Amino acid sequence: MSTATPDLITSSPSPLRVGLVGWRFTVVLYLLIESFQFLVNFVVNGIVYLSVSDVTEQVEQAATNSAAVTGVFLFVCGVLSATVNMRASALSGGSRPVLTAASYVQSLLIIALGSLVWWLLIVIHPLLFVMGRDSFPLGIDSWIYVVLTWVACDGAGRFIGGLSRCIGSTWKRVMALMVAIPLGICAIGAPITWLVLSLVHKSGYLPPMHPAFWLLGLIPLTVVAAGWPLTASGHIRRVG
Numbered sequence: 193m194s195t196a197t198p199d200l201i202t203s204s205p206s207p208l209r210v211g212l213v214g215w216r217f218t219v220v221l222y223l224l225i226e227s228f229q230f231l232v233n234f235v236v237n238g239i240v241y242l243s244v245s246d247v248t249e250q251v252e253q254a255a256t257n258s259a260a261v262t263g264v265f266l267f268v269c270g271v272l273s274a275t276v277n278m279r280a281s282a283l284s285g286g287s288r289p290v291l292t293a294a295s296y297v298q299s300l301l302i303i304a305l306g307s308l309v310w311w312l313l314i315v316i317h318p319l320l321f322v323m324g325r326d327s328f329p330l331g332i333d334s335w336i337y338v339v340l341t342w343v344a345c346d347g348a349g350r351f352i353g354g355l356s357r358c359i360g361s362t363w364k365r366v367m368a369l370m371v372a373i374p375l376g377i378c379a380i381g382a383p384i385t386w387l388v389l390s391l392v393h394k395s396g397y398l399p400p401m402h403p404a405f406w407l408l409g410l411i412p413l414t415v416v417a418a419g420w421p422l423t424a425s426g427h428i429r430r431v432g
Contacts, residue, residue, distance in 0.1 A: 207290050211297025218298050219305065222265055226309060229261050230254065255313040255330060259338045262306035263345040263380070269299055270349020274423045275357050292424040299346045306342060310335060330391075337387035340412070344383055347416030348376030354422025379415035382408035 233254065273295040314330055352372045359365040385408060389401040 205290065207293035208297060209294075210290065211294035215298055215301060218269070219301065222262075222302055222305065225265060226258060226261055229257060233257055254317075255310050258309050258313055259306065259341070262302065262309070263342055266299060266302055266306075266342050267345040267349040267380075269302065270346040270351075270419070271353035272349075273299065273346075274350040274353035274419070288424045292420060295350075295423055296346075303339060303342050303346075307335065307339065310338065331394075333390060334387060337383050337390060340383035341380060341387065343416060344380045344412040347412065347419040348379050350419035350423050351379075351415045352376050354419065354425070358422060358425050375411070376415060379412035382412050 277295055352369065355368050355372045356365050359368050385405060386401065389398065389405065392398045393400050
């Protein structure tokens, strides 16, 4: 019977195992930020509720505010995933495809948590009368647009962070970022445009969105698709 031990140096860890390193800190930080923004909005709207006699026209925006905070958080996570986290996870000895796939694990986790928070705030809307009695006509389609926005935020962060890591020269990096940052913003703006036009249409103010607006999806599609190779490429300077 062979008693040979596996080669721990050449074996590659799974992307899930590498990606879940430090996930508790990320989740706790995300929930703290979400709770803080909700508390601030609740206090501000509570003051308005007590100060103004008629708040019937005030629109409750807890879900959309939460989605916006999640998008910003994912953008920052995308930048870190393509830069600092790739260098740190290189200590695991995993291959570049493994490290790249692992960098998406916590982003997917935040998207799942953000979706839970989104639907929770919609369900408890009647209890949030202090923040406004009316609400946006949110539904499954709105949630899909929000998720697409989150994916675009993560992709834009990876696109910008990965591009800055792959280019060594300072001046070349500056020139590349001058193009990457506006492109990343446009990528995030495309699904936001779909969401806004959808809500305005369901509110009865505008006709259905023109099919030409779907062409905006080419921008986030390009940015998100470029996020994987940019995250995987470039020199990984090991930390520690």
